Amino acid sequence: MPTVMTAGCLVKRSTWALLAAVAVVAAGCTTTEPDRAGGRGLQEVTVLEIAQPDNAAPAQVQAYASEVEKQSHGALRLHFNDDWRQGEILFEKNTLEDVTSGRVPGAWVGVRSLDLIGVTSFQPLVAPLLVDSHDMQDRIFSEGIPLEMARSLEGHGLMAVAVLPGPMRKVLGVRRPFREPVDFWGAELGVQGGDIPEATAKALGATLTRMSSGASLSGLDAYEQQVDSIFGSFYGLEARYVTANLNLWPAAMTVVLNEAAYRGLTDAQREVLRTAATTAVPAALEAARTEDVSAVAKLCGQDVAFPASSDLQLAALRQAVQPVYNQIAAVDPDNARMLDRLAALRATVAAPPDLSVCPMPGAVSARGSFPEGTYEMALDNDARWQCPGGPRQGTPGRRSWFSLEVRGDKVTIRQRVDSQTAPKESAYNGAYSTLRDRIRIDSLNARWSFDGNALRFSDMTGGSCGETVIWTTKPWVLRTPPAAGAPVVPEGTYETVLSPADRHLCDGQLGEYLLNRELFVPQDHPRTWYLSFTLDGGVVTEHESEVSPTAIARMGWVGSYRVYGNTFELTGLRSTANYPAGTDRRGPMTATFTFVGRTLTLTPVGSWRCESRVLWTRHPWTLTKRAP
Numbered sequence: 001m002p003t004v005m006t007a008g009c010l011v012k013r014s015t016w017a018l019l020a021a022v023a024v025v026a027a028g029c030t031t032t033e034p035d036r037a038g039g040r041g042l043q044e045v046t047v048l049e050i051a052q053p054d055n056a057a058p059a060q061v062q063a064y065a066s067e068v069e070k071q072s073h074g075a076l077r078l079h080f081n082d083d084w085r086q087g088e089i090l091f092e093k094n095t096l097e098d099v100t101s102g103r104v105p106g107a108w109v110g111v112r113s114l115d116l117i118g119v120t121s122f123q124p125l126v127a128p129l130l131v132d133s134h135d136m137q138d139r140i141f142s143e144g145i146p147l148e149m150a151r152s153l154e155g156h157g158l159m160a161v162a163v164l165p166g167p168m169r170k171v172l173g174v175r176r177p178f179r180e181p182v183d184f185w186g187a188e189l190g191v192q193g194g195d196i197p198e199a200t201a202k203a204l205g206a207t208l209t210r211m212s213s214g215a216s217l218s219g220l221d222a223y224e225q226q227v228d229s230i231f232g233s234f235y236g237l238e239a240r241y242v243t244a245n246l247n248l249w250p251a252a253m254t255v256v257l258n259e260a261a262y263r264g265l266t267d268a269q270r271e272v273l274r275t276a277a278t279t280a281v282p283a284a285l286e287a288a289r290t291e292d293v294s295a296v297a298k299l300c301g302q303d304v305a306f307p308a309s310s311d312l313q314l315a316a317l318r319q320a321v322q323p324v325y326n327q328i329a330a331v332d333p334d335n336a337r338m339l340d341r342l343a344a345l346r347a348t349v350a351a352p353p354d355l356s357v358c359p360m361p362g363a364v365s366a367r368g369s370f371p372e373g374t375y376e377m378a379l380d381n382d383a384r385w386q387c388p389g390g391p392r393q394g395t396p397g398r399r400s401w402f403s404l405e406v407r408g409d410k411v412t413i414r415q416r417v418d419s420q421t422a423p424k425e426s427a428y429n430g431a432y433s434t435l436r437d438r439i440r441i442d443s444l445n446a447r448w449s450f451d452g453n454a455l456r457f458s459d460m461t462g463g464s465c466g467e468t469v470i471w472t473t474k475p476w477v478l479r480t481p482p483a484a485g486a487p488v489v490p491e492g493t494y495e496t497v498l499s500p501a502d503r504h505l506c507d508g509q510l511g512e513y514l515l516n517r518e519l520f521v522p523q524d525h526p527r528t529w530y531l532s533f534t535l536d537g538g539v540v541t542e543h544e545s546e547v548s549p550t551a552i553a554r555m556g557w558v559g560s561y562r563v564y565g566n567t568f569e570l571t572g573l574r575s576t577a578n579y580p581a582g583t584d585r586r587g588p589m590t591a592t593f594t595f596v597g598r599t600l601t602l603t604p605v606g607s608w609r610c611e612s613r614v615l616w617t618r619h620p621w622t623l624t625k626r627a628p
Contacts, residue, residue, distance in 0.1 A: 046076050046269060050255065051084035051098065051107035053091050053213050059287035060164040060280075061108050064255060067276035067283075076269050078106075078255075089210045092193070093117065096256070100157040105261035111146075111163065111252045112193030114153070121152040123328045124338040125252060126193075128200045128321040129314070131342070132247035134289050135351035137165050140342070141281050149338075150254065159262040162277035164284040166251035167226040167291045168354055173241035177305070178222050180313035181205065181320040190215075190223035197224060199324045200248065204317075226251050227295040227356065236302035244306040245353040245555075246317070250288075292356065300358035308355060311554045352543060355555055357574075370434045371450050375404040375476035381418070383473055387465035394418055402427065404455070404476050409433070409562070411441055413470065427470065433571075435538040435560055446471065454478070489563045489595055491535045491627035496619045498529040505618075506610035531615065535561060536627065540570065542615075568593040568602060570616070591617060598623040 050057075057065070057080045065078040081104065085091035092113035099107050100117075111122040124130070125146065131137055140146065141163075150160035171178045178184060184204035190211040191197035201208045209220060214233045217223060223235070230236060262270070296306065309317070329336035378401050381394030394400045394417045401416040403424075413428035430442040439448045439457070444467065446460035454475035460468045533542040542557040559573035571588040589612060591602040600621040604613050 044075060046265070047079050048077070048257070048261065049081055049105050050078050051081045051095055051104045053084055053086060053095065053109075055082050056080075057108070058166075058253070059291065060166060060253060060284035061255065063283040063287060064162050064164060064276055064280040067280040068272060071272045071276050071279070072269070076272050087212050087214075089212045090116070091213060096158070099256060099258045102258060102260060106161075106255065106257040108253050108255045110166070110193055111149075111254050112196060112249065114254070115194040115196070117156055119152055119156055120195075120328075120331045120335060121149040121338075122146075122252075123196055123331065124335055124342055125149065126196045126249035127328055127339060127342075128196070128203075128248050128324055129246075129318050129353075130339075130346065131250050132168065132245075132353040133349075133351040134165075134168075134285065134292075134354055136346055136349050137250050137252075137288075138285055139345055139349050141165055141285065143345075145338075145341075146252065146254075147277065153256065157259055158256045159259060160254045160256050161262070161273040162255040162280065164253050164255070165281065165288050166253050167228060167288045168247040169224050169226055169249055169251050170230075170356070171243045171246050171248065172223045172225055172230055172235060172239050173243070174217055174221055174223070174239040176221075177241040177307045178243055179246065179307060179309040181316050184222070187221040188219060190217070190220045190225075192224070196249070196324060196328070199327055200321055203321045203323045205320075224248055226292070227299060228291045230304075231295045231298045231302075236299045236304045239304070241305050241307060242296075242299065242356065244308040244356045245314070246309050247353050292354065296356045296358065306356045306358060308555075314353070352555055355541075355558075357558055370406060370432065370439065370448070371455065371478070372406045372408075373478050375406070375455055375478055377402045377404070377474045377476045379470065379474055383469050384466055387469060402470065402476075406432075408567070428467070433560075433562055444471070489535065489568060489593060489600060490623060492623055493532055493534045493625040494600055494621035495530070495532045495624050496621045498531060498614070498618065500527045502614055502618055503527060503529060505614050532624075533621070538562065540573075563593075566592050566594075567605075589616070 050061075052061070061080075065080075069077050084098075084104070084107065085094050088094055092109040093116040095104075095107045095109055096113070096117050098104050112126045114120075114122050125140070131140065146163035147160075150163050153160045173183075176183070178187070181204055184201075184206045187206045188209055189201045189204075189206035190209045191201055192211055192213075198208055198210075206222070211223065217235060217238055223239075225233075225235070227242060230239070230242065265273075300306070325339060329339055378399050381398050381400055382396055384393060384400075385396055393415075398418045400418060403414050405412045405414075409431050411428070411430055411432050412426070414424045415427040416422040416424055430444075432439055432441045434440075434448070437447050437449065439446055443462040444460060445462050446457045448458075449456050454477050456475045457471045460472050463471070527546060530545045531542065533540055538560055540557075540559055540561040541555060544554055544556045557573045557575055560571045562569050562571070567590060569588055569590045573589075589608055590605045592605060593603070594601045600623065602617045602621070604617050608617075
């Protein structure tokens, strides 16, 4: 396919389209190509060249580019010029200067670098340990705060056409973990970005080293980076630790154009850029969440450990970086007000720092409560005959009919070979478990999805060719849903309270001391324990606080759950604290449940440890936040 380069704008299109005239504009270039809607006319396409430091744009920026093309019906597109300023330490500052000088119409950079050209309005967003969860970042973007911050670029020859959420920047420890201020004293800490990463390193007593993208870890003790970059730069083969819940700031990013490029666009094109900046945020945020989770699993496979800071250690770190907050507030009164605004939002969201946890051994990544009911599917026998060596049931050229029944924790497949009136034969019986979008059925592992009508399986492993063909070739259509009124446990966040007396119920019993341990609380504070747990697609996380119901809580336990019939089962629970061996794991634990209104009551079945019985079943739980 021929390529045309015009005024710094690269456009690829068909040979036929090259015969069309190319008109160069300040925004990049405008060309004509066949109407993508299928017509025989020409469509004028404007392409904006966007410089970027890597060999591929991050998923967040790609989501924005897709929205731009979608909103403009293909008439406005972004083209990424890869590896821009690759290998340079101040690659973001130099890239921004390239945009303002007109060397390139636009670029995407991390907002952390904007103060290098005098734009300080984003400093509150990257204040250390302030925005340390994706829930908090989601709230900030939903209120439009980053776009408010972006207005200050206009006086610097730039227009921020989009601001997008990013993954969390964590601390990579090369030879030891970094969990509290003393770990940073005198350490060589690699950083990227502008004034705030530098000020944070100094506040923690570290020696600062500015790093280019993908630079060697030689000479470093630690490096602030997002986990996906740690994996992509092969740092996991050399460094050994990432602090699980020490999230310095989000790696939020902005797409900028110089003023000439922006003025060269029509009003309609500018509106497309503005609209896409809003509509791309949900996909960008989901990409950031997914990136953080998937990269952790990859690093765990390289034997990178994820130790967590305690509440006391996090509090000490926040105290140590307070001079950075003072510096941000002193720059501009608007920054001081924004810090207060973000602190108030943080208290409202009340989300603990996001925690990176290695998947449990043998666990599969996952999604949600599996929908009970009876499903049907028809399959051409020819598909089964394509499997070599296996039993070839059915007459070639004809079809067979299958039913899939999901009840409790069991699945059953029955088949009618060659005819819907043929006798039913048993084809498969097994027990299943799910974790998010993965399902395990005995030795079978697969991905599943359900759209309310059809159940689909894909990426199946562990079975024969014939089993894979039956399970994955066609969608299974729901014919008989569960009986009306069947018990359910909605996904979301549940809360309850343990009194001081409750916490002493297991005193004196061998190995039972976790209920009576102290968290980080003011002296003489009442020892009431405020508990919550969140059910999210097969994953349960439990949090604890002794301060107040609205205080930021520490994570206590994380594991898996499943619900079938009137049974609620907890499996693979693991403590996130540093408890003695043998006390940091629980499960499986089975209970019956009732859910009425917003109240969940668990009744233990079988043998439970005393502390687990008190924590999970002593009092009913109230659903305070239903999952979207």
